[in-house]
Amino acid sequence: MLTERERITDIQTAAATIQRTLLMIPGPTAIAAEILAAGARPVLSHSDPLMRSFVAESLGHLRSLFDAPASQPIITAGSGTLAMDIGLSNLIEPGDRVLILASGVFGGRFRTIAEKNGAEVRIESAPLGEAIDPDQVRRAIESFRPKVVTITHVDTSTGVRLDVEPLARLASERDTLVVVDGVCSIGGEYFHGDAWGVDVALTASQKAIGAPPGLAIVTVGERARAARNNRRTEFPGYFTDFNNWLPVMESYEGGAPGYFGTPAVTLLAMLHAALAELSAEPMPARVARHAWIAGAFKAGIAALGLSNVAAADANANTLTVVRNPDGVGDELVDAVRVEGVTIARAIHPELRGRSFRVGHMGICGPSEILTTLAAIERALHRLGEPVELGAGLAAAQTVLARGYLSA
Ligand SMILES: Cc1ncc(COP(=O)(O)O)c(C=O)c1O
Numbered sequence: 001m002l003t004e005r006e007r008i009t010d011i012q013t014a015a016a017t018i019q020r021t022l023l024m025i026p027g028p029t030a031i032a033a034e035i036l037a038a039g040a041r042p043v044l045s046h047s048d049p050l051m052r053s054f055v056a057e058s059l060g061h062l063r064s065l066f067d068a069p070a071s072q073p074i075i076t077a078g079s080g081t082l083a084m085d086i087g088l089s090n091l092i093e094p095g096d097r098v099l100i101l102a103s104g105v106f107g108g109r110f111r112t113i114a115e116k117n118g119a120e121v122r123i124e125s126a127p128l129g130e131a132i133d134p135d136q137v138r139r140a141i142e143s144f145r146p147k148v149v150t151i152t153h154v155d156t157s158t159g160v161r162l163d164v165e166p167l168a169r170l171a172s173e174r175d176t177l178v179v180v181d182g183v184c185s186i187g188g189e190y191f192h193g194d195a196w197g198v199d200v201a202l203t204a205s206q207k208a209i210g211a212p213p214g215l216a217i218v219t220v221g222e223r224a225r226a227a228r229n230n231r232r233t234e235f236p237g238y239f240t241d242f243n244n245w246l247p248v249m250e251s252y253e254g255g256a257p258g259y260f261g262t263p264a265v266t267l268l269a270m271l272h273a274a275l276a277e278l279s280a281e282p283m284p285a286r287v288a289r290h291a292w293i294a295g296a297f298k299a300g301i302a303a304l305g306l307s308n309v310a311a312a313d314a315n316a317n318t319l320t321v322v323r324n325p326d327g328v329g330d331e332l333v334d335a336v337r338v339e340g341v342t343i344a345r346a347i348h349p350e351l352r353g354r355s356f357r358v359g360h361m362g363i364c365g366p367s368e369i370l371t372t373l374a375a376i377e378r379a380l381h382r383l384g385e386p387v388e389l390g391a392g393l394a395a396a397q398t399v400l401a402r403g404y405l406s407a
Contacts, residue, residue: 021337024372025344026156026184026319026359028206028213031274035211038273039266046265047257054272055252055263061275062217065186065209065283066201068193071219074245075271077264078216080183080204085113086240087179087200087218090228091148094118099146099176101125101132103162103314104155105348106181114150117236122146128350129158131314134166141174147227148177153185156357157348159310159321161189165196172197177227183207186217187278188290188318188361199224205267208290208318210362211274214267220246285405290317292404293360293369296396300373303395304380304387309355318361321351325385329353335379341372366400 023030044051055075062073074086088110092098098114100107102125114121124140126132141149149171154161168178179200182191186201187208193201199221206213220242228235228242235241244260251258278286294317298308301322309321324332333345333356344357358372373392380387 021340021342022368022371022375023342024358024360024364024368025342026207026357026361027204029208029210029359029362029364030368031210031212031270032277032363034277035270035274039212039270041266041269044265044269046259046263051263051265051268052252052255052257054268055249055257058268058272058275059249059253061279062219064279065275066182066191066193066219067195067283068198068201068219068221070194071201071221072225072246072249074218074220074242074249075263075268076216076245076261077214077267078204079206079213080181080202080216081109082240083183083202083204083216083218084109084181085237086216086242086245087202088113088148088150089117089237089240090235090242091177091179091200091224092117092119093231093233095120096148097122097144097146099124099137099140099144099149099171101137101149101151101162101167102155103132103152103160104157106152106155106157106183107150110150110152110179110181114148119148128348129160129309129314130311131160131162132167134163134170137167138170141170141176146176148179150179150181152181153191154182154189154316154318156184156319157321157346157351159308159316159319159357160314161185161310161316162314164191164198168196168198172199177223184316184318184361188287189316190283190287193219194221199227205271205274207359208361209271209274209278211271212267214264215271287317288404290361292399292402293364293366294318294320296366296399297358297360297369297373299399300369300392300396301376304373304377304392309351319357319359321346321348321355321357323351323355325380328380328383328385330356332356332379332383335382336372336375339375339378341375343372343376369396369400
């Protein structure tokens with residue numbers, strides 16, 4: 001039995017020794033060496049034929065990824081928040097109504113964007129961890145009659161996945177525009193943008209797509225483009241204006257690249273490599289792989305006696321938000337870091353200091369899941385929690401051993 005002093009010295013030694021950490025936060029995610037290598041090249045002109053083909057091919061891959069063949073994707077330097085701003089602000093004018101389906105803190109971001117653009121906002125939500133009931137949404141659309149409904153596909157603060165299809169249909173059948181935040185879902189969850197009646201969908205490069213942070217991605221459908229073009233009032237945005245980006249994207253696909261703002265060419269080369277790799281994996285297999293990895297992690301957590309914030313019918317493939325044991329705070333995240341794995345603290349106000357978040361998307365596989373569960377087990381043990389070392393690993397192994405392609 002170590003004395004308390006020896007335990008602390010031991011932990012400090014481990015912390016100093018471990019130079020590398022396994023990145024398991026819900027974005028940015030770890031990326032493959034081939035994607036990193038794609039950026040290790042001389043900077044290209046944004047109108048270079050090679051860059052033209054990188055962008056044109058990436059736009060094609062994005063249409064497939066969002067399953068939105070009739071939409072025009074936009075790629076620009078920025079993060080997911082910029083994509084949210086571009087995606088929503090073009091559609092709304094002062095006095096327009098926006099219904100926000102909020103399953104965590106990211107709905108609040110849509111609220112801020114809508115209000116800054118003068119919209120009247122109504123929020124519909126469910127109890128923490130639960131999906132929003134479609135009947136509740138139907139009633140809200142019928143009474144509030146919004147111009148736009150926003151949906152957060154997977155909210156990274158709760159791990160809740162909403163079923164976009166019925167919610168989007170409810171809106172589009174009532175001539176309401178649909179904007180979907182897919183920042184924490186696209187590439188790890190099913191998505192059929194055009195078939196579901198989604199007018200704008202958005203993501204960023206750093207999550208399930210598996211590229212570095214720095215690119216905002218927005219798909220713009222016909223109805224969204226018309227809403228921008230038929231505005232009664234001048235659009236106050238400049239960098240965020242659809243009409244500054246859509247022609248440039250079309251010009252890359254048309255063969256003679258145009259210019260609005262200097263593209264992030266190195267990131268675009270890396271995104272191109274990531275999307276090429278992604279499109280080589282059929283989407284049903286990719287989603288099944290994410291579900292398998294998620295299932296293994298969630299089984300491991302449950303076997304450790306920890307609970308998942310998201311309800312079973314609203315459980316994302318891309319991340320898990322886990323409640324800490326009673327009386328344990330963010331020292332658990334720090335202790336896992338000492339064991340060589342970086343996980344994230346909670347960002348939801350009701351969960352801060354009481355839970356942690358683990359991302360399992362992109363290239364995350366069995367090795368990463370097992371390493372993470374093992375680090376969580378050791379961290380709990382070091383913190384004096386009654387944990388059976390190996391219990392989480394055994395439960396995860398059982399799921400992993402089943403495989404996923406036959407599931
Ligand atoms: C669901 C969701 N939407 C939007 C964002 C904002 O993206 P970014 O941090 O890239 O601006 C995030 C970030 O984690 C997110 O998870």
